[in-house]
Amino acid sequence: MRSISRRQFFSDAFQSFGAAIWLSASLKNNEVEFARSIQKPDDEVLYLSLHKNGKLAERAEKLRTLYENCTLCPRDCRVNRTKRQTGKCQASDIVKVASAYPHFGEEAPLVGVGGSGTIFFSHCGLRCVYCQNYTISIEGTGEEFSDRALAEMMVGLQKRGCHNINLVTPTHYVPSLVNALLAAIPMGFRIPLVYNTSGYEKLETLQLLDGVVDIYLPDFKYWSPEKAAKYSSEAYNYPHYAKIALKEMYRQVGDLATDGRGIARRGLMLRHLILPNRIAGTEDVLKFVAENLSKTTYVNLMRQYRPEHRAPEFKELNRRILNGEYTEALGWARKYGLTRLDR
Numbered sequence: 001m002r003s004i005s006r007r008q009f010f011s012d013a014f015q016s017f018g019a020a021i022w023l024s025a026s027l028k029n030n031e032v033e034f035a036r037s038i039q040k041p042d043d044e045v046l047y048l049s050l051h052k053n054g055k056l057a058e059r060a061e062k063l064r065t066l067y068e069n070c071t072l073c074p075r076d077c078r079v080n081r082t083k084r085q086t087g088k089c090q091a092s093d094i095v096k097v098a099s100a101y102p103h104f105g106e107e108a109p110l111v112g113v114g115g116s117g118t119i120f121f122s123h124c125g126l127r128c129v130y131c132q133n134y135t136i137s138i139e140g141t142g143e144e145f146s147d148r149a150l151a152e153m154m155v156g157l158q159k160r161g162c163h164n165i166n167l168v169t170p171t172h173y174v175p176s177l178v179n180a181l182l183a184a185i186p187m188g189f190r191i192p193l194v195y196n197t198s199g200y201e202k203l204e205t206l207q208l209l210d211g212v213v214d215i216y217l218p219d220f221k222y223w224s225p226e227k228a229a230k231y232s233s234e235a236y237n238y239p240h241y242a243k244i245a246l247k248e249m250y251r252q253v254g255d256l257a258t259d260g261r262g263i264a265r266r267g268l269m270l271r272h273l274i275l276p277n278r279i280a281g282t283e284d285v286l287k288f289v290a291e292n293l294s295k296t297t298y299v300n301l302m303r304q305y306r307p308e309h310r311a312p313e314f315k316e317l318n319r320r321i322l323n324g325e326y327t328e329a330l331g332w333a334r335k336y337g338l339t340r341l342d343r
Helices: 006-016 019-025 029-037 046-052 055-069 147-159 171-187 203-207 225-231 238-253 282-292 323-335
Strands: 095-103 116-121 143-145 165-168 193-197 215-218 264-273 298-302
Touching (some): 046 055, 095 171, 147 165, 147 171, 282 323
């Protein structure tokens, strides 16, 4: 396991992940001060109350035991990850990070002036055939970090002026993330946590995150169990668990709330990637959102699909979406009364 200082991590990241990315993400001094000035006050960040009453430590301890018989996600692999046994996601109990930097390509309420402090975790339990980040999610590119080093990473991104910490594909590392949060708070960590997930979540895991996560950023990938099984490594139960997960996330944080400058403070932000040939079941997904969450749910209808990884093996996936398919999706959103679309 590799445990390094925050300074060394950012030095390594600059060299390993590309100077151009970091230079484009760097802020001028006045921009950093501006970004810090609009970070949330302590009493508005959900996890601080759990920390003050000792419940965050209790959650961390309870979650840690799940590594020994892993049931964190719907795969229910039940392997002992503390002994380096791996299940579908191929992750052990030690966090592996592919990159961490201020990201300016996310949704506008997350980016603001200072960017979204995005941490890309290696491995994934869903394993989609068209994954654009397959070298990270499936091949597992990245470096291992202790929970303490992860905490330092989070605080470092806050000091760079990021408005939030954006945890990308976090499900299989939830125990480590909560433990890292426990260590980060005494270091001065105070910005919102964004849980950026595929939507393939278990209710029991999400319930342990109630009051920990400020902003949920899930996908709703498929309506059809058959499509989920075909394109996401036999995850036939994806639609079932995604529906339950979205309802629970919405129960916890509600509609997206922003501050006076439009920066996300709390709430649900839903992503739906439109796939060619109606594979994603977009109309049914949007109808579900309108009828089971709210018509003011923040929905990002994503049109950037491109055939990556193994997608060319599937004729129906081997093209970008057409303009007509995107227009069709917008029409369905209007049909079901959704009023808060990110396009």
